[in-house]
Amino acid sequence: MAAENRTGSIEGYAIVSEDGMLADAAGIMPDSLKFDADQRFFEQGLDAVDVVVHGRHSEDHLARSHQRHRLILTRQVAAIAPHGSNDGALLWNPAGATFDEALRALGNPGAAVGVIGGTEVFVLFLDRYDTFHLSRAPGVHLPGGRPVFPQVPIRTPEQVLAAHGLAPSPARMLDPERRLTMVSWRRRPVKE
Ligand SMILES: NC(=O)c1ccc[n+]([C@@H]2O[C@H](COP(=O)([O-])OP(=O)(O)OC[C@H]3O[C@@H](n4cnc5c(N)ncnc54)[C@H](OP(=O)(O)O)[C@@H]3O)[C@@H](O)[C@H]2O)c1
Numbered sequence: 001m002a003a004e005n006r007t008g009s010i011e012g013y014a015i016v017s018e019d020g021m022l023a024d025a026a027g028i029m030p031d032s033l034k035f036d037a038d039q040r041f042f043e044q045g046l047d048a049v050d051v052v053v054h055g056r057h058s059e060d061h062l063a064r065s066h067q068r069h070r071l072i073l074t075r076q077v078a079a080i081a082p083h084g085s086n087d088g089a090l091l092w093n094p095a096g097a098t099f100d101e102a103l104r105a106l107g108n109p110g111a112a113v114g115v116i117g118g119t120e121v122f123v124l125f126l127d128r129y130d131t132f133h134l135s136r137a138p139g140v141h142l143p144g145g146r147p148v149f150p151q152v153p154i155r156t157p158e159q160v161l162a163a164h165g166l167a168p169s170p171a172r173m174l175d176p177e178r179r180l181t182m183v184s185w186r187r188r189p190v191k192e
Helices: 036-047 099-106 119-124 157-163
Strands: 010-016 021-023 051-055 069-073 080-082 089-092 113-115 131-136 166-168 172-175 180-187
Touching: 010 021, 010 036, 036 131, 036 172, 036 180, 051 119, 069 099, 080 099, 089 099, 131 157, 157 166, 157 180
Parallel strands: 010 113, 010 131, 051 069, 051 113, 069 089
Antiparallel strands: 080 089, 131 180, 166 180, 172 180
8 A cells, every 4th residue: 555644644553353452461462463464554654654653562573663763652751761772762751741842852843653552652642643544353352451542342443533533434455365454544624
């Protein structure tokens, strides 16, 4: 798929079970949520962003991961701090610095951003996503797992996205054999 990110855009990427979970009850993403077609879609998306944002347990491990600028959320720092071993990364605590401050500190103001989770990170951007790409693994259930948003499973991921001003595009079949679909939820234009 052609890259669709643009300057200043914020795109979320998640693959969830039928019950809306990102990972199992132990916080581990099981093989049942891993699909080559979804990985390719995810990697193409991240190749088009300037900055990846994720929690301390959710780093991407893709071919060009080391080249990506990233903000890693953690409460181990007060606001913004160097990563230590990765010059292209900063540790960020949203309680101490705004997102725009963190992007400026990274040298990427106005960056195209990819948000890749986990739960607490996805929820932080619910009112800011331009697009949220939600893949759904059919037949996979992870009761008691880590939900894509804290409101799940009381509400479905789709209900949460709709409540935050996003609307679904037509579903795209990423893997016909395994019936893996992906829906890009895009921000509805604000009425004048
Ligand atoms: N299926 C998917 O699409 C998908 C997507 C993402 C992750 N996952 C999977 O989900 C599992 C990890 O889940 P997780 O929820 O533990 O992931 P996580 O968000 O990557 O890590 C949680 C940690 O990030 C930091 N953090 C998160 N929100 C923060 C906030 N608002 N302010 C400051 N720090 C914050 C905290 O770090 P400190 O403890 O350092 O304070 C927290 O302990 C992994 O198995 C991962 O592979 C799956």
